[in-house]
Amino acid sequence: MDAQTRLKQIGMPRRNNELWTFFPVAKIPTPAFPEACADTTDYSDETDFAALLPIAYNARPMQRDIADNASEMAMLKCNNDFGHTVLNIGKNAKASLEILDNKVAHEICAERFDIHVGENAQVHIFFANPADGVPLRFRHFRIVQEAGSKVFFSEIERGSGIKRTSLDAFLKGCGARLEIRSLNVLDSDDSVHHRITIRHEAPETESVQFARNLLNGKSNASYDGSVVVGADCSKVFSSQLVNTILLSEDSSVSVKPVLKIYHDDVECTHGNTCGELDSEQLFYLTSRGIPEKTAKEMLTRAFAKELFMPLEDSPAKKRLEQVVDSL
């Protein structure tokens, strides 16, 4: 079943669809598809509207292979309103890939990334530049990880518009590890939505989800994160943590953690905090002469920076920290 047919079958996203609980679904324009679907891959298992959209719109696939044992740093530019990127990362390869945003204004953007990570490969996928001028942006990732592979997925979302990142990860091989870090710095009517599903399909696989939100104005963030641990998967570790600082009265956050665990010998945690800036920290800084406004900026930047601190030193980390410093 091709993507167009499958899309028509599942229909437009609705609030009562659990993948879209917190999303302002009324803002999604009804698609006008091209005559025929160029990609004839069978998408009958795909459940997320945003994952199908670029394919149904005949996004030209861009394939990139990184050879076994290779080491590569690259930029992935999204130049079209609909994009489909296929990445194959070979065994033992090391890659650092930055996704750059579309500079051309479009009413809606939808991108899909299919990423296969070979045994013991290590990849950092990240994006951090503001996507202004796109009122609605979908970004979907399908990540399949083989044994011993490590994926670091880091993002900083800022700028105007409605954005949704969906990610389906399949930790297929023993010892695979996925770390997702998401920083959302939002203001006015910005809204950012995450729908993450991580499937632990092998023993000793590990996943970390860490999101931090700094919400000002009337902005809104949501985080819907599911972890599924299969029946044969012992010694799995997974954690999910969402920390939010509400900088205004009208900002809001929604968090929905889902754990489906079919094995006893696992360690899975989730946590969610929401508050304002720490008043004792604010007092400390101002009591040393720092004006309140500056002190608040220092504290929000510190909160943001902490998210990326555990990452190993790399050009990617440096880039992320630079963006935080410029906030």
Added chain:
Amino acid sequence: MLSIKDLKASIEDGTQILKGINLEVKAGEVHAIMGPNGSGKSTLSKVIAGHPAYHVDGGSVTLDGKDLLQMEINERANSGLFISTQYPTEIPGVNNVEFLKMALNSKRVFLEQPEIDDAEFKKLIDEKMALLEMDERYRDRGVNEGYSGGEKKRNEILQMAILDPKVSLLDETDSGLDIDALRIVAGGINHIMGPDKAVILVTHYQRLLDYVKPDFVHVLRHGKIILSGGPELALELEEKGYDWIEEN
């Protein structure tokens, strides 16, 4: 220099903690405030600094004639007040050195002086860290982040040395310090102290006062200063305890 008159302050639920504090501190003087646990010593310093948990019910606090209670928290500091709280706050993610530079430059901007340049600041901080025998680890870490109790206290005195305040109120700076650290920190306080400055030490023990010699010792109890005297008072209290005062 610092003049506190009939200062009354309460916490959110209306309970009054400070019930009329009077204290005159002149330039060149060292004062010590002692008193039983829960008597209001820490509250006094936080109220003077402008901590939002307290409400001033009455009285006045002036520094060189200027009304501190009308000022924002940062303005009080920039006017020459330095408060070291009993439990310095940890601020992960804010680098200690960058924080110090920001604090110093805030003061300079407030006093309409140019900001310090990098080389001059480095010289200043190197000198003060050497004075307090602080190791390099202090530079890279977040403000008080993961510091031991004693390390935090030493970091407070580093801030005092950099900001060079007129009046410093140090709340139990001696607690948590090992024997050598106490000597070093006391040396730092003496170094910063001068004829145009004043220091108020809140302490439970005589040992800090062996190094930083007070001119006056005050006893605070139930939110009031109930007795003031010379340095000998601290020794007497150490020997006889606080109940002795009320019995007499």
